[in-house]
Amino acid sequence: MSSVISKFEQVMMPLAGKISSNKYLLAMRDAFSMLLPFIIVGSFFGIIEWVVLDPWGTIMGENGMNLGQAITGLSGDAYKASRFVAAMQIMQGLCNNVVTVGFGIFSFLLVAAFSYRLGGIWGGDKFATALTAMGAFIIMTPQQVVGKAGDTIGAFSLDYFGNKGVLTSIIVATAASWLFVKLSQNEKIRIKMPDTVPPAVSKSFAVLVPVFITLFSFTILATLFAHAEFFGKTALNDIIYAIIQAPLMGFSQGIGFSILYQAIVWFFWWFGIHGHNVTAAIQNMVYMPAQLANQAGDASYIFSNGFFEAGLMHIMGLLIAIFLFSKRDSWRAVAKLGFPAMLFNIQEPIAFGLPIVLNPILLVPYILAPLANTVIGWLAIATGLVPVFKYVVPWTMPMFFGGMIGTGSVMGGLLQIVWLVVDIVIYAPFVMAANKMKDEDTEE
Known part of the structure; x- marks a missing residue:
């Protein structure tokens, strides 16, 4: 097994090197990495909000540990x-403020981080590239109007700033950054100030025309979308969703598409x-x-x-495999630190700390485990x-x-246990092979 993985590593290492050396993809990976603290902190407060503090949640609710009734001695309407x-x-509500920073405005933060790296x-x-791209993103984001009797308030919907707007943020950040950088490198439109002017002021005037042209271009584009109504939509984010939704609705429930979807998701994760x-x-x-239709009883x-x-939770299978079979002190140390977070499905400490990211040894099990879970879950639900x-x-x-709570049955919880066992079996050979590869390297 170790020789097979060693050969696989020899093939994957150059490929991983080529992928990681692509400047555009590297900038995207770095942007997501820069936002990692916000995601982890938002996830932590999300756990407190949804799991601990929710009066009807896992800890306090009657469908969970029911500590709320035990503490108050009350039930029902009381x-x-x-x-x-x-x-x-x-x-x-206080925790939700932090969650909003980690998730509610994630796309807006991604524009800032991604365009900053692209500018470099x-x-x-x-810095100027990031500010310009953030301005372009705001321009492309429609303002929602909330009206009351004689009172109209302009507001932005978090639907455009959260994870629903990630594709829009990547597109806008890329286009705005490229246009701004190209324009700022054109000496003909740079405003040059005398040497006596402070450097910060000189830089500001140097990019004045590029900023104007970039933001004006996006203003025209946003106006075009607002009045042309492509696919019946007036916002770039909604147009993207309409384009994606139409061809996918017909076969999204197929096992083939679901496997492909999972493979794409976890390959992105493997890349960072x-x-x-x-x-x-x-x-x-x-x-x-589909989830909401199930909940409503319509499907x-x-x-x-x-x-x-x-x-x-398939990463939990990797952690348990490391605890059982790994002889690498570094892997075991990271697994111990990441285990508490993984109990709540937060995998970032493991993905970047082990690391899983761009690790050729773990590429196959990292993608294979969720694919196996998809097939097993499909068979279990399809057969009743x-x-x-x-x-x-x-x-x-x-x-x-x-x-258990998601399916309303203990069988749903047992399905996750089966998934975990399968995941441990999938990860174990690769963890053990990594031990042997380390021993061989040490001897050499």
């Missing part, structure tokens, strides 16, 4: 009207890019509607948002052994509880 529930909801690799002023955020357009336009879709979120994932459950829900 529990709902209690000061305890009111206090929990206030603290949930394309030879422009990084948040796969679920990049493919959020597919998830939100195809699998979330029984096998593949839904809840189905795939229940399979996030496990109900469909009907209820919307926070993706941070711990293993077994997520599957």
